Amino acid sequence: MRQPDEVTTFPQWSPAFLAGAQLEDVRTEYEVLQLLRRCASHFGFSHFLVARLPDGDRRRFSERLVISSWPAELVHGYDGLGIYHTSRLVAEVAQTKRPFLGDHSLMAPKEPGPAADAAAALAGRHELAVSLAFLLHATAGEPFAMVFSGKKAPRGQDDLAQLYFTAVQLFACLEQTFVRHPAVKDKLSGREIECLRWAAAGKSSDEIAIILGISAYTVSSYFKSAAKKLGAVNRMQAIASAMRMKLI
Structure with missing residues (x-):
């Protein structure tokens, strides 16, 4: 019986300008x-x-x-x-x-x-x-x-x-x-999801604060913590990630 052809994979490569990146x-x-x-x-x-x-x-x-x-x-x-x-x-x-x-x-x-x-x-x-x-x-x-x-x-x-x-x-x-997204759902708090959901609807931090009955500073803290958990660098990316994972 003929053996399958051997498959050759090339080592990971990165260009010179990404030197040091693994x-x-x-x-x-x-x-x-x-x-x-x-x-x-x-x-x-x-x-x-x-x-x-x-x-x-x-x-x-x-x-x-x-x-x-x-x-x-x-x-x-x-x-x-x-x-x-x-x-x-x-x-x-x-x-x-x-x-x-x-x-x-x-x-x-x-x-x-x-x-x-x-x-x-x-x-x-x-x-x-x-x-x-x-x-x-x-x-x-x-x-x-x-x-x-x-x-x-x-x-x-x-x-x-x-x-x-x-x-x-x-x-x-x-x-x-x-593939790592599913685990994030369990890490986001209810408040973090609420803030992301209202932001996706176009509400500002001040408006979300009024809706949720909390301070704008607290809203900002929820955005920062949610972004960190989602691996995002700002609010917009956090919202986009949450939408892709169908959290909001």
């Missing part, structure tokens, strides 16, 4: 975030994001967002437009496995109109003049978009190849954090 030891989204920051900076980008592609239910962008360096104002502004599922990014990334470049209209709908103009203007205010995007798949097959944005395009084919291979490595690290 990718196999990465355990939290925060660690992945810091590595993605270093990656983006090395290639001259100011922003990045990883988001699940829409699956037909038209859920909000913030619910599909996994990890990003977008400021809260940009996330809120884009989320409020409700156009992620009709964006050029979603349309283009689903058609090719190759990295592709887009301009400030990448996150806007293909069809012209007020929403497309608003999305392009929002990108312009945050200097998302050029974006490099590509499709990645989780081990189970779920599709994700990874986008690096900034003022200038990549410097050449060698840089593009290194960025892509680095991104695949970092996405593998990010995927490893997904």
Whole structure:
């Protein structure tokens, strides 16, 4: 009987600019975030994001967002437009496995109109003049978009190849954090979940304090503790993580 072909796996690799990073030891989204920051900076980008592609239910962008360096104002502004599922990014990334470049209209709908103009203007205010995007798949097959944005395009084919291979490595690290989510549910307190739920509904810390009958300082403390437990670096990422785990 013929023996199966021997399978060869390559050792873990990281580029020179991530020197000192032990990718196999990465355990939290925060660690992945810091590595993605270093990656983006090395290639001259100011922003990045990883988001699940829409699956037909038209859920909000913030619910599909996994990890990003977008400021809260940009996330809120884009989320409020409700156009992620009709964006050029979603349309283009689903058609090719190759990295592709887009301009400030990448996150806007293909069809012209007020929403497309608003999305392009929002990108312009945050200097998302050029974006490099590509499709990645989780081990189970779920599709994700990874986008690096900034003022200038990549410097050449060698840089593009290194960025892509680095991104695949970092996405593998990010995927490893997904399997650790179920245990977090038992660690979050009822108050922490309430604060995250009201924040996801658009309430400020002061408004949540009034609703829950506690001080704004206490609300802030709940956000900090929830973010730490979720491996997030700020409120927006904590909310996004809680949504993905269906805690809120």
